[in-house]
Amino acid sequence: MFDVIVRNGLVVDGSGEAAFKGDVAVKDGLIAAVGTVSGPARREIDAGGRVIAPGFIDPHTHFDVQLLWDGAARPALEHGVTCIVPGNCSLSLAPLKAADRSKVVGMFQQIEEMPPEAFTQAFEWSWEDFAGYRDAIARKLSINVAPLVGHSVIRLWVMGEAAQQRTATADEIAAMQDVLRECLDAGAVGLSTSFVDLDEHGRPVPSRFADFAELDALSAVLGEFGRMLQCVPEFYDVDITIARIDQLSELSLKHGIPTTFSPVFDNTSTPDNAPRILARVEEQFARGARVWPQMQTRPIDISFSLLRPSLFFARLPRWVRVLRQPLEARLTSLTDPETVAKMVEDLGPDGGRKMMGGLIVRGGDAAPAEFVGRTLGEIAAERCQVPAQALIDMSLEHGLDVAFLAADMGHENTDRIGPMLAHPLVHIGASDGGAHIASFSTYGDTGYLFSEFVRKSGLLGLEQAVRKITAETADIWGLKGRGRLTPGHAADIVIFDPETIDRADERPVFDMPGEGMRYVRDARGIDTVLVNGEVAYTAGAYTDARSGVVCT
Amino acid sequence: MSAEAVIAGAEIAAGHDGSAELVLRLRYPGGAEGVVVLEAEKGLELMAACGAAHLDELAGHSWRKLLEGACST
Numbered sequence: 100m101f102d103v104i105v106r107n108g109l110v111v112d113g114s115g116e117a118a119f120k121g122d123v124a125v126k127d128g129l130i131a132a133v134g135t136v137s138g139p140a141r142r143e144i145d146a147g148g149r150v151i152a153p154g155f156i157d158p159h160t161h162f163d164v165q166l167l168w169d170g171a172a173r174p175a176l177e178h179g180v181t182c183i184v185p186g187n188c189s190l191s192l193a194p195l196k197a198a199d200r201s202k203v204v205g206m207f208q209q210i211e212e213m214p215p216e217a218f219t220q221a222f223e224w225s226w227e228d229f230a231g232y233r234d235a236i237a238r239k240l241s242i243n244v245a246p247l248v249g250h251s252v253i254r255l256w257v258m259g260e261a262a263q264q265r266t267a268t269a270d271e272i273a274a275m276q277d278v279l280r281e282c283l284d285a286g287a288v289g290l291s292t293s294f295v296d297l298d299e300h301g302r303p304v305p306s307r308f309a310d311f312a313e314l315d316a317l318s319a320v321l322g323e324f325g326r327m328l329q330c331v332p333e334f335y336d337v338d339i340t341i342a343r344i345d346q347l348s349e350l351s352l353k354h355g356i357p358t359t360f361s362p363v364f365d366n367t368s369t370p371d372n373a374p375r376i377l378a379r380v381e382e383q384f385a386r387g388a389r390v391w392p393q394m395q396t397r398p399i400d401i402s403f404s405l406l407r408p409s410l411f412f413a414r415l416p417r418w419v420r421v422l423r424q425p426l427e428a429r430l431t432s433l434t435d436p437e438t439v440a441k442m443v444e445d446l447g448p449d450g451g452r453k454m455m456g457g458l459i460v461r462g463g464d465a466a467p468a469e470f471v472g473r474t475l476g477e478i479a480a481e482r483c484q485v486p487a488q489a490l491i492d493m494s495l496e497h498g499l500d501v502a503f504l505a506a507d508m509g510h511e512n513t514d515r516i517g518p519m520l521a522h523p524l525v526h527i528g529a530s531d532g533g534a535h536i537a538s539f540s541t542y543g544d545t546g547y548l549f550s551e552f553v554r555k556s557g558l559l560g561l562e563q564a565v566r567k568i569t570a571e572t573a574d575i576w577g578l579k580g581r582g583r584l585t586p587g588h589a590a591d592i593v594i595f596d597p598e599t600i601d602r603a604d605e606r607p608v609f610d611m612p613g614e615g616m617r618y619v620r621d622a623r624g625i626d627t628v629l630v631n632g633e634v635a636y637t638a639g640a641y642t643d644a645r646s647g648v649v650c651t
Numbered sequence: 652m653s654a655e656a657v658i659a660g661a662e663i664a665a666g667h668d669g670s671a672e673l674v675l676r677l678r679y680p681g682g683a684e685g686v687v688v689l690e691a692e693k694g695l696e697l698m699a700a701c702g703a704a705h706l707d708e709l710a711g712h713s714w715r716k717l718l719e720g721a722c723s724t
Contacts (some may be wrong), residue, residue: 174652334667335688368662368674398666410671411695416704423695487667509665539669 101140102632105594108146112584113153113570115562123151124592128481128632128646131644133584142634146594149559150624153569153582154181154243155545159329159361159393160532161185161211163192163246167222168612170239170642174542176533177604177622179182179593181630182581182650183532186247188331189293189306193248194256194278195230200224203252205299211245212537216613230484231647240291240647241635242590245578247329248282250292250306250317262305263298271315277318286649288576289327290317294343296331315350322354327576330360337372344379348388357575360519361393361529364510365519373519380524391575393528396548397602400508402461404502405433405494411505413443421460428498433495443487450485452476458490458503463537463607463616465500466493472604475503504605513551517558520548520567526575527567542600545621550601578650589650591630593625600624654680656714661706666690673697673706673713687717 103125110133113120122136155178162172163185172183184504185191190206199551226232226618229248236244252633257274269422279290292306292314295301322329328350332343340360347358354432365373376392383390403409405422407634412418419443421432431439444452460466465513470478470493494501519525527548552559559567580588601623609616628636633646659678666672666688673694675687689697698704700719701712 335672335690337686362667364667366664366674368664369688372686399667400669401665401671402669408691408695410673410691412664413661413671413673413694413698413706419698419704421701508671535668578687 101131101136101138103142103144103590103629104140104633105144105146105151106137106594108149108151108594109388109563109597110584111152111562112564113582115566116569117138117148118192118562119357121591123584124254125629125632127170128565128590130342130584130586130588130590132586136462144627146626148596149582149594150565150597152179152565152590152593152595153584154593154628154630155179155568156182156184156572156576156578157530157532157545158184158359158526158572159530160185160526160534161190161207162533163190164211164213164217164221165209166240166244170236170645170647171241171635172533174619174621175244176628176641177574177636178543178545179595179622179625179628180242180545181591181593181628182243182245183319183578184245184247184288185533186193186249186287187291187329188293188296189249189251189295189304190230190246190520191229191249191252191291193226193229193252194282195252196227196256197224199255199259202255202298206251206304208294209297209299211534212617214611214613214615216615217611221612223303224433228285229282229287233286237649239645240649241630241641241645242636242647243581243589243630243650244647245576245650246286246287247289247291247327247399250278250290251304251308253290253317254283254305255279258305262475262573263308264309265301265308267313270416272313272365273558275313275315276320279317281321283320283324283326283443286651287326288578288651289329290321291329293331294333295636311346315353318354318356321356326356328356328358328423329454330358331362334362337369337375338378339381344376344383344390347390348386350381351388351390352386357389357391357577359391359528359575361395363392363394363529364399365511365512365515367512377522377525382446391524391526393526393532395510395529396516396520396527396544396552398507398511401505401508402502402539404464405491405499405620415442416608417445430495430499432490439488441490443485446485451487451490452485455486455490458486458505460493461502461504461605461607461618463618464523466499466502467497472606501560502531513556513558517552517556520552521559523565526572528572529617538616540605540618542622543622546600546602546622546624549597554597581650587607592627592629594627596624596626598624657682658712658716659684659710661709663706664688673719674695675709689717
């Protein structure tokens, strides 16, 4: 007797091999059979017309805090993601001494944009060491978690205040090695570090004070376990990024470890950057190094309001002059008819239809609900105004707290991005799930992979796309028994409609502690998600299953 | 030819964090060019330091204006 049989689906098993029509049977949380399965099961799921695939693995998230009250990392799970990697960018919630909590909370708030209540009301701090954090999240997991430990918090644990002041002594480096070893023993799947991130005071996070000897020593410990080094290089400068690729490659070769870095994205203003990065990655792989560039699938949007000056207006001289004034003077200018008329003139004879008409009102702020999700062009037409005038008036009517979104302003050229995502050395990831929550949605990148790059453009095949975010990810990270529909592997399964899988439009929700706002995207085309053999999401709703584990 | 690097041009790009960023093209003595990306705040400070109200007005300014912008915070 099987526990579950998923029948009559198109089996895409994660290996990249051709799909076939068949069944997948589950017993005791594991895949028990794949093919034509006979015999009874306690539960049968009809997957006719649907794909049966391994659950997706998201290798770059910041769900560390959210997991303490939401074991499904919503909405990640409903997008078919059955395993997430939190603890990226040098920051994790353990190991962390009680006295240092406020420092790390500030760093997390800088990255995640979580409201303060998330750290004071939503959970009880019950741990200091990594095993304690692991146990704290493990109680209620619906999704699998493969956590990284952050270099910054290890540094803080060993060096205290000095972690953000200087390089470490030999004794301190040895102590950090011991702490890292303890974390890896407790289930960490690697170490994350950053050369970019800042704390809430604008100071570099602790990992940025490390010298190469420290990173080398910590990588030696990773080598003892064969575990991952994740890194945020200085991505704003391609030459420094390439130097970091070389540095990561040396560590990979010396210690026998996989390394990965992100973000890597492609913009029309810097068209040579991503190709140069990939060329260097190819050279280093040819030497035997493992240095995986993570590339996101989704385009990058620009958002802004008139509350703060934005470079979005950098080609509009009068807007630049007005918006860089202090708030009071800015409001005075924006209520002066003569000034506003000249600002509108900046847009030319169409009054901003071309530049601003496609802007989307985002919501989650003071914008009236009836405007949210609509284009400025539509709203302006209703108001019998040109878009530039409507943007100013709407902003003034709501204390300037109306956010606008210019969609697909970067990493948006499908014909360029698709072949890069298909590249055998490009690791699809970098979703940043759970981060930047009040700025934009970091969910649904997997749906977008299928809708844009498989279904719409055909730049990746279905089997290829599934492999990139399942078996390939599991192999890169050394996640044993995950990522494939193979007997004996964990029964992490997603059943989806290949004709409709997608991400929905971005929308604001107020489901963070303290009614904090974040932007999310709902899933489209996902029927059912099983985690370790139990149905965790089906027919548009989460179940009570708590079958997720901290996996290694 | 200038004896030091100058700003050769500027573009707006979408930044990783969802804000508009300034992509500066610098031309070095000898003719080589490189790109520097500034986050929104630094980009606006640079425009102010150069007295520029339009991206195109950044061209021709010395790279040292980058330092003035950075020092103004």
